[in-house]
Amino acid sequence: MKLTALLTNAAMVLGLATGVAAQDKTKVGFIYVGPVGDGGYTYQHDQGRLAVEEHFGDKVETVYQESVPEGADAERAITQMALNGADLIFTTSFGFMDPTVSTAKKFPNVKFEHATGFKRADNLATYSARFYEGRTVMGTIAGMMTKTNKIGYIGAYPIPEVVRGINAAYIAAKKVNPDVEFNIIWAYTWFDPAKEADAAKALLEQGADVLMQHTDSTAPSAAAEKAGNVITFGQASDMAEYKPTPRVSSIIDDWSPYYIERVQQVIDGTWKSTDTWGGIDSGMVAIGEITGLPEEVKKAAEAIRDQIASGELNSFTGPLNRQDGTPWLAEGETADDETLLGMNFYVEGIKAEMPN
Amino acid sequence: MDLSSINPVLLVASLMVAATPILLAAIGELVVEKAGVLNLGVEGMMITGAICGFAIAVETGSPWLGFAGAAIGGAALSLLFVLLTQVALANQVASGLALTLFGLGLSALLGQGYVGIKPPPTPRLDIPFLSDLPGLGPVLFGHDLILYLGIALVAAVWAMLKYSRAGLILRAVGESHDAAHALGYKVVRIRIMAILFGGACAGLGGAYISLVRVPQWTEGMTAGVGWIALALVVFASWKPWRVLLGAYLFGGITVLQLNLQAAGVAIPVEYLAMSPYLITILVLVILSKDKSNAPASLGKIFHASH
Numbered sequence: 001m002k003l004t005a006l007l008t009n010a011a012m013v014l015g016l017a018t019g020v021a022a023q024d025k026t027k028v029g030f031i032y033v034g035p036v037g038d039g040g041y042t043y044q045h046d047q048g049r050l051a052v053e054e055h056f057g058d059k060v061e062t063v064y065q066e067s068v069p070e071g072a073d074a075e076r077a078i079t080q081m082a083l084n085g086a087d088l089i090f091t092t093s094f095g096f097m098d099p100t101v102s103t104a105k106k107f108p109n110v111k112f113e114h115a116t117g118f119k120r121a122d123n124l125a126t127y128s129a130r131f132y133e134g135r136t137v138m139g140t141i142a143g144m145m146t147k148t149n150k151i152g153y154i155g156a157y158p159i160p161e162v163v164r165g166i167n168a169a170y171i172a173a174k175k176v177n178p179d180v181e182f183n184i185i186w187a188y189t190w191f192d193p194a195k196e197a198d199a200a201k202a203l204l205e206q207g208a209d210v211l212m213q214h215t216d217s218t219a220p221s222a223a224a225e226k227a228g229n230v231i232t233f234g235q236a237s238d239m240a241e242y243k244p245t246p247r248v249s250s251i252i253d254d255w256s257p258y259y260i261e262r263v264q265q266v267i268d269g270t271w272k273s274t275d276t277w278g279g280i281d282s283g284m285v286a287i288g289e290i291t292g293l294p295e296e297v298k299k300a301a302e303a304i305r306d307q308i309a310s311g312e313l314n315s316f317t318g319p320l321n322r323q324d325g326t327p328w329l330a331e332g333e334t335a336d337d338e339t340l341l342g343m344n345f346y347v348e349g350i351k352a353e354m355p356n
Numbered sequence: 357m358d359l360s361s362i363n364p365v366l367l368v369a370s371l372m373v374a375a376t377p378i379l380l381a382a383i384g385e386l387v388v389e390k391a392g393v394l395n396l397g398v399e400g401m402m403i404t405g406a407i408c409g410f411a412i413a414v415e416t417g418s419p420w421l422g423f424a425g426a427a428i429g430g431a432a433l434s435l436l437f438v439l440l441t442q443v444a445l446a447n448q449v450a451s452g453l454a455l456t457l458f459g460l461g462l463s464a465l466l467g468q469g470y471v472g473i474k475p476p477p478t479p480r481l482d483i484p485f486l487s488d489l490p491g492l493g494p495v496l497f498g499h500d501l502i503l504y505l506g507i508a509l510v511a512a513v514w515a516m517l518k519y520s521r522a523g524l525i526l527r528a529v530g531e532s533h534d535a536a537h538a539l540g541y542k543v544v545r546i547r548i549m550a551i552l553f554g555g556a557c558a559g560l561g562g563a564y565i566s567l568v569r570v571p572q573w574t575e576g577m578t579a580g581v582g583w584i585a586l587a588l589v590v591f592a593s594w595k596p597w598r599v600l601l602g603a604y605l606f607g608g609i610t611v612l613q614l615n616l617q618a619a620g621v622a623i624p625v626e627y628l629a630m631s632p633y634l635i636t637i638l639v640l641v642i643l644s645k646d647k648s649n650a651p652a653s654l655g656k657i658f659h660a661s662h
Contacts (some may be wrong), residue, residue, distance in 0.1 A: 035575035037464060037471050067576055152618065158625070183618045188629045192579040194377070195610070197570045201370055202614040206361040218472070222572045225474070241472030355625040 026267050028052060028259075029086035030064040031078055033093035033216075034191035040216040041190070041236035041253070042066065045092045045115075048255030055260045059267065070095025070190075078103040082110045088266045090259070091115065093190065094159055100124065111271055113262060116161050118341050120273055127258060130279035131161070131236075132168035132340075133308045134251030135212075136315040137287050138233045139172030140304050141249060142180075142210040144297045145231055149179045152203025154213040154220060156190045158355045160343040162214045167347045168315045169212055172304070174349055183208055184352045193219035204230060211246075221247050231292075238288040249301065250288030258284065277337065280309045316340070321348035362615045368608075369494045372503060373569055375607025377402070377561040377578075379506045381585035382592070382599045383513055384557025389589055390517065391550035392530035392653035396452025397437055398558050399582025400459020405430035405559025406566040407463040410475055410573045413563075419478040423502060423563050430559020431552045433459055438548050445657050460576060470573045478502070478568050502564055507600070509557070514596035526550065530651035533658040543658050558582065591640035594650065598643060606636040 030049050034042040049062050063086065068077045074096045081089055082103060088111045091100045097117035104112045104124040112124040120126055142151050151173060155162045166184065173180045183206060185199045196215050200223035203211060211232045213220045218239050224230040224246040232242065234250025258276065265271040278284030287305050290298045307313035318329030323346040329335060346354055381398050388395050408429025413422025433455065440451040478500045481487065487497040517523040526546060528536040533543045565581070566573050584606065592598035613628040621628075 035464065037467065037575035039471055039574060183620070185614055185617045186625045186629065188625075189579070191576070193570045193572070193574045193577040194374075194565050194579060194581065198370070198374055198611055199614045199618075202611065202618050205363055205366045205370070206615065206618050208618075217574050217577075218572060219570045219574070219577075222474075222570055226477075226571070239472075241474075352620050353622060 024059070025061045026056075026059065026088070026263065027084075027086045028060055028062045028263055028266075029081040029084075029089040030062065031068050031074065031081065031089065031091040031093075031096060032064060032066040033068060033070060033095070035066050036064070038191055038216050039218045039237060039239060039241075040234075042092070042216060044237045044253045045090075045255055048259040051256035052259050052263050056263065056267075060263060068096075072099070075099035075103055078112075079106065082107045086110060088113070088263060088271070094157075094161060111266055120275060122273055125262075125273045125275065127262075127274075127276040127278075128161075129253050129255075129284040130277060130315075131251055131253070131285060132164045132315050133279045134285050134287060135165045135168040136172040136308060136313075137301050137305050138212060138249060138251065139169035140176055141231075141233075141290075141293065141297055141301050142169065142212060143173030143175065143177035144300065145248075145293065146173075146177065146180060146210045148207045148209045149177065150181050150183055150206070150208040151210045151212065152200070152206075152208030153182055153184045154196060154199045154203070154211070154215055155184060155186050156215045157188060158186060158344075160341060163346070163354070164340055164343045165214050166350070167343065170350055171315070171320070171347060176300070182350055182352065184350075186355060187215050189215070191216045193217040196220050197223045200224060201227075218242065234288050240288070243289070244292030248292050249290045252286040252288050254284055254286050280305060281311065322346070323348055323350055323354070361619050365491055365494055367611060367615060369498060371604065371608040371611040372495070372499060373607075374611050375603040376503050376506045377564045377569065377581055378585050378588060378606060379510070379600060379603035380502075380561035380564060381558045381582055382588045382603060383506070383509050383596060384554035384561075385585060385589050386592075386594055386596060386599055387513060387526070387557075388550050388554035389654055390530045390594060390651055391526050391547045392533055392651050392656065392658075393441065393547050393551055394448045394452065394655040395434070395437055395455070395551060395554055396449060396586065397434070397455025397459065398554075398586050399578060399580065400456035401430040401433050401555045401558035402459075402562035402565075402582045402585075403463040403576070403578045404433045404459045404466075404562065406562030406578060407467045407470065407573060408559065409563025410566040411466065411470055413475045413567055414470065414473055417476050419476050419567055422475070422567055423560060426559040426563030427556035428559070430557070430562065431555040433462075434551050434555025434558075437555075438551050441657070442544050442548055442551070445659060448655050448657070456582070464575045467573050467575060471575075473573065475567050475571050475573075478571075500568055502560065502568065505560075506564075510596045510600045517596070527651070530653055533653045533656070537658070537660060543660075547658075558585075561585070588636070588640075590650075591637055591644065593640075593644040598640060601643075602636055602640050605639060606632050609635050 032042040036046040090113045092115045094116045100114045116128045196219040200220040204227050221232045221242040224232045231248045232246045238250045314334040316335035318333040319331045320329040322328050405426035409422040409426030412425030413419045440446040487493050529546050537543050588602045592602045609632040
C-alpha cells in the first residue's frame, strides 16, 4: 500500500511539474522539406530555429521534423506537431502550402507561418525572402564570367519562386553579356544530391561554364569542382566549404531575425497574420563573400548589390517582354509583387520552354 | 533544340556512373532474395555505407580503404537484420523497414562532422593508349575500379547461381527451406551469409554515391536509390543480367533525360522526368513474360522445428 501511495504521489508531482512547464514555455515547431544537414536551404532554416532557442533560452521550446515530403503526408506531420502542443508552427517549403492551410483550419488556436506561399488565414501568415534580388547579383557575375556564353541552371520545380529566379538571373546576365544563353534542367526535387550532381554534369558536358542552382544541396558545386574551370554560387546558405572556387558568391537566407520577432509576438500575444517579403535591404537576403573573381567583376557585383539595397535598382525594370514577345513592362516600369508572386512565364530571350 | 550539343560518348560514360550504385545494391539484394530473405533495409544499408566509406576515406586519405569500410559498415548494419530475423525470427518486412529508418538516423549522426568536407579523389583507370581511344576509351577503359567491380559482381553472381554447387544450395534454401534443411543444409547459416553479402554490396553502392558520383557527404543523400534497387530486383525477375540491364536502363534514361532537358528538346519536362521509371518498368515487365517466379520461400520465417 505504501508503495502504491508513493508512486501515486510521485506521479502527481511529475504531472504537476510537466503541467507547469508546459504553461510557461512557448512551443515552436518547424517542418523542413530536407534534412537539417543539407548544407543549404533547410540548414539555414534550422540556423533560424537555433537562433530562437539561443535568444529565448528556457522560455521557448523548439521542435522540428526534417525531410517531410511535400504533399499529403505533410498534413500528417503538421497535424502531429499541432496535437503535441505547438503554439507556433513554421512550414518552410512551398509544397506545404495546402497542407498548412487545411491544418490551420483544424487548429484555430495554433499560429501557422508558411514560407514562400501566398495563401493566408487569420492564424496563417506567410513569409518569404526576395531571393530573386540575389539572383540579379549572381546573374551579373555569371554574365561577366562565362566564356562559352552558356549558363546552366538547375531548377527544382517550375513554381513562381524558381521561375522568378531564372528570369532575374537572365535579365542581369543579358545586360552585361548580350550573347548569354540559359540551359535549364528541372530536377523535380528539392533535395537529391546524386540527381543534382547528374544534372550539373549534363549541363557541363553541354558546354556550360557557369552553374546556377535552385535546389538545396551542395552537390552541383562538388560536380563543378571535379570538372574544374567552372563557377557556381551558394544557394540559400553560404556553402563556404567550396570557397574560393568553384563557389564564388552566394545568396544567403537569414531567417533568424524574423523567427525571433514572430516568436516574441506570440509570447506577447501581439501576433497577427501578415505577409512578409524581405529582400537585401532588410537583411533577409544576404550576398555571401565574393571570392576568386577578377576585381572588376567583384566591384560590379557589389555595386548591383548596393543599388538593390538602396532601392535604386529593381531586378525587374522595363523595358521587358515576355518570352512570346508580348510587352510586359514599359521603359522604366517595375514589376508589381502580384505578378512576381504568380510568375509563370519566362522573359524574352530565354529559349527553353516552360513546363506547365 | 540542339541535339548536337549532347556528346554520346560522355553520355554513355556518365550513365555507367549513374547506374553503378543501383547495380551494386540490387545485385546484393538479389542474392539475399534468392536465399529466401526479403530485406527492405537496402536504403538504410546504402546510406550507412555512404557515410562509413566517406568517413574512412577522409580519415585515411585512401578511397579504397573507404570502400572497404563501406562494405564492412553495410554488412555490420545488416547484422542487425540477421539478429532480428534469423535469431529472433521477427517479421522480415517490419525488420527491413526498421533497418532503413535506423540506417538513415545512424548515418546522420555519424556524418555530423563530415558535412562540407571533400573526399580524396577515387583514381580512374588510366591504361596508356586504351583509355585514350576515341569513343571507346572513356566508355570502356576510363572509369574507376568500383564500376568494373559492379559488373564483375553481376557476372560472378550469375555464374555462381547457375553453375556452382554453392549457387544450387543457395537457391534450394530460397525455394524450400524445409527441404534444404531436411537435406542437411544449414539454412540459417547460408541465409546469414547471403544477408551479409547483400549488406556489403549495398554499402559499396552507397559509398559509390558519396565518394564518386557526387562526391561529398550530405544527410539523406541516397534519396531513395535503395528502393529503386529493391524494385529492380523484382522487375528483373531475380536474374542477374536483367538487373544489369535494368540498372543501366534506369541510369541511362535518367542521364539522357537531363541531357535532353539541357539541350532544350521539345518534349514536356514532366514526361522526361518520369521516363526513367516508366521505361525501366515497361522493358523489364515485357522481358519477364516468361513468368520467372519469385523464390518460393521469399520472406518466410524458417525455424528447424516447423
